[in-house]
Amino acid sequence: MGCLWVSLASAQEASPLPEEPLSPDLNLALPETSTFTQVVGEVTVLGAEKTRPETVQAYSRLDAGDALSPEELTRVERRLVATGLFQEVRVSTQPMAEGQVRVLLEVKDKASWVIAPTFSLSNSNIGGGVLYAESNLWGRSKKFVAGAQVSTAETGLFVGYLDPNLFGFPPLRLSLEGQLRSDRVEEFRLDASQDDPEVLRRTRLNSASVTGELAAMIAERVRVAAKYRLMLIDARPPSTDTEVVEPAFEPGPAQRDTSLRLMVGLDTRQNLHAVMEGINLEGSWELSSPSVWSDFRYQRAGVLYRHGIRFFQEHNLVLRAEASLGQDLPFHQELVAGAGSLRGFLYRQFRGDTRLSFTAEYHFPLFTIRSLSFRGVGFSDSGLLMWRSLPEDKKLRDITGRVVRGYLPEAQSGLDNATVAQGVGAGLRLYLRSVVLPLLGVDVAYGVNSGEFRFYLVAGVSPT
Incomplete structure (x- = not known):
């Protein structure tokens, strides 16, 4: 240049x-x-x-x-x-x-920094916190965020740094993240038609992690990236007030989970204020093994499609489809769906080592008051989750023989036992043109399988 x-x-x-x-x-x-x-x-x-x-x-x-x-x-x-x-x-x-x-x-x-409360509300996860975000550090578009969050499902601290034009060169991006986190993971009875899904087991997982990613854009179209994550994971015994008390992850000394993820794809997306245009096709492969300094041995591959289409200047059709396949995934790395990723259902209601998903959203302007924009959205979320092949004793072990996934007694593998779920609904989004972060998102979704309506509210940006 x-x-x-x-x-x-x-x-x-x-x-x-x-x-x-x-x-x-x-x-x-x-x-x-x-x-x-x-x-x-x-x-x-x-x-x-x-x-x-x-x-x-x-x-x-x-x-x-x-x-x-x-x-x-x-x-x-x-x-x-x-x-x-x-x-x-x-x-x-x-x-x-x-x-x-x-x-x-x-x-x-725009105003580049904000200190703001955050709040999220869904049928199975309520919480809030505080967030500091700077989107134009030193006037060079570097981004920094720090936040704390307490909720019924997740509690933790988060720090992140993004350099979208490394060395003053926009095609190069560097991101660094750190988290301290405590998850209360609930496993539900495997039936998408339940109007009040039954919790069979609750497990507390504590973790600390650091992640770095280096990405490059070639000719403003082709994105290649490599991400390295180092995590310490500590599992607690399951809650005794549930039906299943056999551990989903055998308690013991904290274990080191490190992984290397490689990504390549086409990415022409641009966020033009509240409208997203362009297409993203991406393939990824992630490896965790002793060769990358991990106590675990698993792999994960995926294909992702995202597409934003603009109509009538301010109308926006956003499509997202994903296929993810995991092999020997430990409990804390399993693929999940529900709430934000599958509206109409509870947070992380469905689990598996294989996931197919498709989301279509149509965003449209309602009205504007000065620089505050109110936009509506109609959406449809669909998902399929399954285990391809479970061990005969329903226990997955790491390289030392420790059980890192004890499946529910009713868990079954194969396509015949897959969970297929769909949710449809509508929502409201608030954007302030003078600041970088969105202000508010509200969704009401109908779970087609269960016949239940569920409500989701996010104020500010969740640090996790």
């Missing part, structure tokens, strides 16, 4: 943002004379108060000497909006000597 440079202070002092608000849509108005490819002579950033001008230009991917067409101007504007850093963006050109043009990148920053 060449060295990054910007004509800065003098241009900002001489050419402030216009008094009228910048156009919020992405239909870039181009000069009638801009019907041919031009050459960039200079890039000038205007209006940025916190975001450093070199960061704005880095995301634009423009530099002096680059060829510039009307289509590229539109792509530049979309890139800047998709960063999530700006309330408003305008990209325009001014003629210069020798047939070159000056590109003006006019932006208005």
Whole structure:
């Protein structure tokens, strides 16, 4: 991309943002004379108060000497909006000597940090906490989040850091995460038609983990990534007030679960304020074994499809499909579904080593009060979970012989014993254009299998 440079202070002092608000849509108005490819002579950033001008230009991917067409101007504007850093963006050109043009990148920053309470409510998980999030650290778009949460299912502390333009180069991303967590894991009777699912066993799992991921975008389309996770897991004996008291995970000394996950795929998604456009096709493979310093030995592979389609400027159809296959998954790594991932059912109601899922959501605008947008959503969630092949004694052991998964007595493997569930419903989303984080999400879902309505509320962002 060449060295990054910007004509800065003098241009900002001489050419402030216009008094009228910048156009919020992405239909870039181009000069009638801009019907041919031009050459960039200079890039000038205007209006940025916190975001450093070199960061704005880095995301634009423009530099002096680059060829510039009307289509590229539109792509530049979309890139800047998709960063999530700006309330408003305008990209325009001014003629210069020798047939070159000056590109003006006019932006208005969002509020980049927030300290806010969080709250979540569903039929099987109630809790809240506090969150600090900074989405534009040092004006370079680095992101930091720290949070604490207490709920009936999960309690813990979370710290995360994301560098979406490593070394000032947007195609490179680095993320680091750390968690201290205590889970109360409930296992339900395997029947999706229950209106009040019965809990057969409760297990407390305590863990501490650190995770690092390095990703690269090639030609703004192909994403490759590698993630390494180190976790210490400690299982407690199951609750004695349930029907099954044989441990799901044999108590004992804390064990080390480390894994290496590799991902590759096509990713053209862009979040344009409250609308997501583009497609993501991704394949992944995860390995945990002594070769990566783990006390466990398991594998997991998956294929993911996500697609955002925009209609009528502000309407959005979002599709998501996933197939995941696990081999020898310990209890704490099993595939689950319910509540957020399968609305109409309880949180983590279904479990297995194989999961197929499909979600379709249609988002549409309701009304806007100043910068506060109210949007509706209709959705359908479908899922299939199963165990492909269970051990004869229904006990899975790690490399030392310790039982890391004791299955329920009624658990059966094979497609004939798969759980198929579907939920449909509608909800409300609130967005504030001047801040990065969504404010509120409310969903009411109908479980087709059980005939029950369930309610979900999320205020703020859950740190987990």
